[in-house]
Amino acid sequence: MEFAEPSGDAQKQRQRKATIVTFIPADVGLNLPNGSAQAAKIGIDGYIEPQSNANKPAFYIDGAATAGSFLKALPGLVDLLGFTGHSIDFSRQPSGQIYSVGLNFYQNVTCISSVANALCTEGGPHATVATSPPSGAQVIFIGSCFIGPEFLNLWNPNPKQALVVPLNPTSSADLYHATLYYEYLVTDLLGGAKLEKAVQDASQEMEDHGFADHWRIIGNGEITSP
Amino acid sequence: MAKSRLLKVWRFTAFFFVTFMAGAVSTFSQAADDSCREQKAYSVVQRFFRAAYPDLPADKSELRITVSTPMSQSAQTFNDVAADVIGPRYESTKTSGEHVYRVETKSLLGGRFLLDPSEQIEQVSIEGAWVNWNKWTKILRLVDSHPEWTQAKANSALKEAGAKYGPSEKEQFTKNIPVENLADSLGKLTIRSADFAVLGKARKGNFSSLCWRVTLEAQPEGRPGATYYAVFEPFGGRLVWIGKSPPSTK
Numbered sequence: 001m002e003f004a005e006p007s008g009d010a011q012k013q014r015q016r017k018a019t020i021v022t023f024i025p026a027d028v029g030l031n032l033p034n035g036s037a038q039a040a041k042i043g044i045d046g047y048i049e050p051q052s053n054a055n056k057p058a059f060y061i062d063g064a065a066t067a068g069s070f071l072k073a074l075p076g077l078v079d080l081l082g083f084t085g086h087s088i089d090f091s092r093q094p095s096g097q098i099y100s101v102g103l104n105f106y107q108n109v110t111c112i113s114s115v116a117n118a119l120c121t122e123g124g125p126h127a128t129v130a131t132s133p134p135s136g137a138q139v140i141f142i143g144s145c146f147i148g149p150e151f152l153n154l155w156n157p158n159p160k161q162a163l164v165v166p167l168n169p170t171s172s173a174d175l176y177h178a179t180l181y182y183e184y185l186v187t188d189l190l191g192g193a194k195l196e197k198a199v200q201d202a203s204q205e206m207e208d209h210g211f212a213d214h215w216r217i218i219g220n221g222e223i224t225s226p
Numbered sequence: 227m228a229k230s231r232l233l234k235v236w237r238f239t240a241f242f243f244v245t246f247m248a249g250a251v252s253t254f255s256q257a258a259d260d261s262c263r264e265q266k267a268y269s270v271v272q273r274f275f276r277a278a279y280p281d282l283p284a285d286k287s288e289l290r291i292t293v294s295t296p297m298s299q300s301a302q303t304f305n306d307v308a309a310d311v312i313g314p315r316y317e318s319t320k321t322s323g324e325h326v327y328r329v330e331t332k333s334l335l336g337g338r339f340l341l342d343p344s345e346q347i348e349q350v351s352i353e354g355a356w357v358n359w360n361k362w363t364k365i366l367r368l369v370d371s372h373p374e375w376t377q378a379k380a381n382s383a384l385k386e387a388g389a390k391y392g393p394s395e396k397e398q399f400t401k402n403i404p405v406e407n408l409a410d411s412l413g414k415l416t417i418r419s420a421d422f423a424v425l426g427k428a429r430k431g432n433f434s435s436l437c438w439r440v441t442l443e444a445q446p447e448g449r450p451g452a453t454y455y456a457v458f459e460p461f462g463g464r465l466v467w468i469g470k471s472p473p474s475t476k
Contacts, residue, residue: 032292032308034336038363039351041432042467046455049423049439050471060431064370069431176306180340180349180473187472205473208343209305210295 016226018054018190021073021137022082022182025065025106028175037061040084040179047183051190053225067110070103075136079225080186084143084178087151088113097170100146102154114154138223139164139195141185143178146170152218162195162219177213181206189225196221266345267293267304270411274347275311275335277407278465279356286314287334303345311335311356342470346449347411349469358461361387366434373429380425384436389460391438393422399438402463412454413446422460436460442468 022044029035041059048057060069065085073081087100088111102113112133133154140155141164148169157163164185166173184202193201199217206213268291276284289311293304313332334356340349353359365387369380384392391399405415423435438458445451457467 029308029338032294032306032338033310034308034338034353035351036353038366039338039353039467042437042457043349043351043469045435046439046457046467046469047471047473050441050455056426056428058426058428058431058433062432064431176338183469183473191472209340210303210343211306 018079018225020080021058021078023065024061025085028179031174035176067105067112075134078137080139081137082141087144099148100151145172157219167214167216177211195223267307271309274411288312305341307339309337351467357464357466361461362459369434391460391463413444416443
């Protein structure tokens, strides 16, 4: 009995390409002027598009970046799901220390929060409350402010998944810098680095540029891009 | 330990904005001087804008740059620079019985520059009227709202909207790329490829790009060669983004 010879480049056929989905609901140019969500998309796309081992990246920016579209993308088999945008912040009493409880989507009208709140009330207009939404994404990147335990309650990465977040439980995030960090991270991952190495390299890049932003992995640092 | 100290500094730091508004905002055509850090960043930005957009009304525009650094630290270099080119001032007259004079300014370009530790250009993104930003993003929104459109339909909508450099104008577009001008900022440039971005197969979210993607090889004098990816909008064929590949200082 003879098997038919497979046609085409078998190695190429076997090679799965990375799927990257990115949400940018708000302008990233805040601390300094200039930096719309569209401009951030162009930069990220500009680095991913030429890579042969990535599918055409998907983007949800401005009005298309809603909590609904995020929750729809989340369970999919995505290699990297990125979010760069504002947080939903509470104030701790009596210290007044601000902390994040969730993600704020386009123009404050949709959100994902670990707790119900005035901005994001279950059943309210345009609001979506999600506690530990199911995730199929291997790596979730969040570039957002005041990420501490209350925010992290929202996520339950399994042993094969990881979350990459800024190390900023008591401070805001520079969203433009978060976009740059994401570009370094994605390029390193697509270049074959393990997540842990990519996070270190991207953090080093930030330091080399004189930016004080630091990032960390929660979960599996051994992940590699397909 | 060093990290937590740095974080503490960052946490309590006030941003020190150096905005070149009055004295330091020179006219766009004024020669730059590298004698101090602010002026070095200024001259890198100025040189780039003048090279990428040679038809800007340089003698009637102002270049404003904004940088930020923690108040507690002395700035070693300026790596994150926002820049705006403000167009000619003009007076408008309202004639309803009496004349009302107003002095107005018009922003032509807004850019964000990422400079590497030696203050060379690593990445630039540009928005504003001079790069047909509103026309371009309007057609992108239109195409994104029609996931059922074919590539051909999107191309014809682009043409109808007035784009000069659609996918069939490759020759005219590539002739228009300011490679010689940009050599002053990036080194001698060679175009490796120029392709019009096609629509994504998955018609979800913001799937349209409708732009020219260009890969450039740069050979700067006295520095190692580099590859740059660039994006040009289709209405006037103007540069809207350029980034060094890989986006790394190494």
